[in-house]
Amino acid sequence: MRMRHHESLLDHLITNFKKQFKKYKVRKTGLALGGGAVLGAAHVGVLKALEEFDIAIDYISGTSIGALIGALYAFGKSPQELERLATDLDWLDISKFSVTKFGVLSNEGLGELIKEELGDVSFSDAKIPLAVVATDIVNGEKIVLREGRLIPAIMASTCIPGIFKPVDHKGRLLVDGGIVENVPTSMLRGMGANYIIGVDLTTTHMQTKPEDMLGVLLNTFDIAFKYQTKIQLSDADVIIELDLSNFSLVDTKKVPDLIKQGHQDTSQLFQKITSH
Numbered sequence: 001m002r003m004r005h006h007e008s009l010l011d012h013l014i015t016n017f018k019k020q021f022k023k024y025k026v027r028k029t030g031l032a033l034g035g036g037a038v039l040g041a042a043h044v045g046v047l048k049a050l051e052e053f054d055i056a057i058d059y060i061s062g063t064s065i066g067a068l069i070g071a072l073y074a075f076g077k078s079p080q081e082l083e084r085l086a087t088d089l090d091w092l093d094i095s096k097f098s099v100t101k102f103g104v105l106s107n108e109g110l111g112e113l114i115k116e117e118l119g120d121v122s123f124s125d126a127k128i129p130l131a132v133v134a135t136d137i138v139n140g141e142k143i144v145l146r147e148g149r150l151i152p153a154i155m156a157s158t159c160i161p162g163i164f165k166p167v168d169h170k171g172r173l174l175v176d177g178g179i180v181e182n183v184p185t186s187m188l189r190g191m192g193a194n195y196i197i198g199v200d201l202t203t204t205h206m207q208t209k210p211e212d213m214l215g216v217l218l219n220t221f222d223i224a225f226k227y228q229t230k231i232q233l234s235d236a237d238v239i240i241e242l243d244l245s246n247f248s249l250v251d252t253k254k255v256p257d258l259i260k261q262g263h264q265d266t267s268q269l270f271q272k273i274t275s276h
Helices: 002-023 037-052 065-074 079-088 108-118 150-157 213-235 252-275
Strands: 029-033 059-063 130-136 142-145 167-169 172-176 195-200 238-241
Touching: 029 037, 029 065, 037 065, 037 079, 037 195, 037 252, 059 065, 065 079, 065 108, 065 130, 065 150, 079 252, 108 150, 130 150, 142 150, 150 167, 150 172, 195 213, 238 252
Parallel strands: 029 059, 029 195, 059 130, 195 238
Antiparallel strands: 130 142, 130 172, 167 172
């Protein structure tokens, strides 16, 4: 009887410990970086602010420009290094003239940039577990890329339909992931996150008059993304909605200001959060 009582007490203590551990379990933070063309430079400011508030990122996901910034960060680039890269980056650095029946440009230059900065790495080499989103242009399926070589995955996620030729990746024709999930929070809990931060570049953004075909396409996507992003962000614990209403999707001269805006908006938000 004493043994059974002892076992019963032990079981009770174990059960109580599990409840308490679950209640106070260690936070595992997942960060989802959304797409938004040149507006994506603001992600660099977001990362700077998060580090200043000692918010460690345990998992990271990205779509389009968010996939590029997220990948560079996941592989160890500091916000300061990312600021240098973003400031120096020119559209011509990542685009190559390549007329095909699917597009007039190739983003192979982006692959060369990644190779120069990181090497021809695989997802398994990342310091922070990483996922990027692309779209199968044949059947509309959302493709979450988490293994294999990084370069074709980022090229696929950033491939603007109608401008860049689709990326042939393992037998699939892949294009920009923003079509299916522009702020990719959905996979983070499955990766292990129990606290999700989503960074939205487009909800408050106002379109400007397009000056060329690229501007028309980007405005089209931007409008469409606004309506689906709010639904997609329902799984996030914190939503960073950056006020980028005064910025263009294509004006690279504003990159330093975008970085400052991302840092400012994120800092203000977390000051409010930490003061409560």
